[in-house]
Amino acid sequence: MATNWTLGGDAAEPQRLAEFWAAALGYIFEPGYDDPDGASIVDPDDVGPAIGFLRVPEPKTSKNRLHIDIRVAGPTRDDVTADRMRRKAVELVGLGAVQVREEFYGPDVLGHIVMLDPEGNEFCVG
Structure with missing residues (x-):
């Protein structure tokens, strides 16, 4: 268990x-x-x-060593899953996140989107 x-x-x-x-x-x-x-x-x-x-009283000062990944893509990487990741990223920006960059697996395959939550903590949408 x-x-x-x-x-x-x-x-x-x-x-x-x-x-x-x-x-x-x-x-x-x-x-x-x-x-x-x-x-x-x-x-x-x-x-x-x-x-x-x-x-806590102190501000965030460096990169997270542990973070949350939001998984919306599924097991395969294609245009449909890339669109799903991008739509989720737009939704999260509307909630206060910042999109940092898109990371690709190969030349044309979106792997994940790196983002920051409202307090600057890194996370990914994949």
Whole structure:
């Protein structure tokens, strides 16, 4: 049996970051979690891990060593999956993300899109 786990992250504005990631992942705020210096989001189907954000005083200073990848493409890479990745990236920009660059696997195959969340944390859409 797998062990339940939670992903935790530091944040300057935990509520704002939780709002972004809840919308990006289709999560909801954890019922009953009420902390002005933190926020927790959960998968409404109780399948994926919870994600918690805690307020910290120091700013982000370097590249993440661990990050979330949003997988929308599926197992094959073609024009349909590239379009799906690009549509998701546009949606996330509307939520406050920044698109950094597109990475290709070979000359014409979009592999993933590198992005930043509202607090500058790197993540990918693939």
